[in-house]
Amino acid sequence: MPTAIIADDERLMRDQLRMRLSQVWPELEILGEAKNGEEAIELTQQHQPDIVFLDIRMPGKTGLEAAQGIGPQAHIVFITAYDQYAVEAFERGAIDYVLKPAEPERLKMTVERIKSRLAAPPPDMGSLLVQLAKQMGVAAKPNYLKWIQASIGQDLRLIPVEEVLFFISDEKYTRVQTARVEALIRKPVKELHEELDPALFWQIHRSTLVNVNAIDGVTRDLRGRHLVMVKGLGEKLEVSRSFVHLFKQM
Template identity: 50%
Template sequence: MTTALIADDEPLLRERLRSHLARLWPELEIAAEARNGREAVELFDLHQPEVVFLDVHMPGQNGIDAARSIARRAQIVFVTAYEQYAVQAFEHGAVDYLVKPFDEDRLADTVTRLRERLARSARGDNGGLDAVIDQLSQELRLRAGSRGWLQWIKASVGSSVRLIPVEQVAYLRADEKYTLVVWEGGEALIRKTIRELADELDPERFAQVHRSVIVNLHQVAQVNRGPNETAEIQLKGRNVLLPVSRSFVHVFRQM
């Protein structure tokens, strides 16, 4: 029986992919599911699946970094919300990709290609995967901005537009279709998602600690351990506690 690993930080998308695969490829066994790149690599080493579905954008270690670690040891399918990422390289057959929201017909094509590669014993020959990973990494860097990490956040405050220096930001929190920016001068809502901001902010200063929260590490006073491998962050000079989910506790293990 062929085994697979699904890695995506969104539970509903993992469930949807698993459900479609159960209909299209009944012989496939889902050996494990991961919520981020680091967990994907750990579970891959534990279960050694033949196929890995990797979300490109995941908190902490993203899908590209995880793919570098897995490399030639499995057939990799990238899952992304951005079709422009290395589409030409994908079409050359090095690996396959799914664009969110994917449909069952597109997944059926992927399943067919995976079966053909496994039948040819292609495992062990990555067919140009290294080049695809390099191209994806370059695309991610370009998306973050050709001038480097985000330096300013543009926000509407009352009737004016405010340029907020990122070093003044204490934390960012998802608020439906918006993101709440909390900084030294107050609060504001911006039309940019947490996922987009996670790609644009310097990881040496900012860390995603929950699917809905990014925190400025320079603003952290202490981290309080909680139940079930969770935690809470206490910020300097602020009477607010921010949640740290299980998927992100590793951010503070080395601090």
């Protein structure tokens, strides 16, 4: 049974979050509640929960400071009224960043992310060796982009890069396409290509990057052009001649 701790200096907010979590995730057991960051750290050490739900602004230690103190002991989700700390929160390894009031539909998305993280296998020996190399001062792997800050209507959202199916640019904007939403950013594909993990995103056209996990197959049209079929979408992405070699073994 998954377990969690809630940390918020307002009792009503704690009660509301507990109630809504019980609606969207009945199996989740709340082991305790904290009124500040220091209590959140203490309860985490005492109960060893799977997840800690943290407010940002609390007396004493803030939610961000508490997350630093908790470290890898638990997965962190921030539930806060302030949107300006989102980037720092994700830099501290948060699974999600939810703005108050945490509506049930939004919490369902958070729960799915948590479940995916909890179901992930433990790090393999290769990952452990990478960590050991870091401790010994050996060159670490490049720090690839993890989140995309994009506009969806009037809202500004942070999208995990692994959820992006593809990026495609025109003269002014780059379209960010996930299975659920379409967003726009001003960063061109050329810059994205330098910041994204090349093992995860392949450039198939000077204006297009595609997530390798989203490739359903490759077909050819009547003009002989190679087209990438995207999983879950009816859309097909053109492959320029310069990048056809990527699919020779498919």
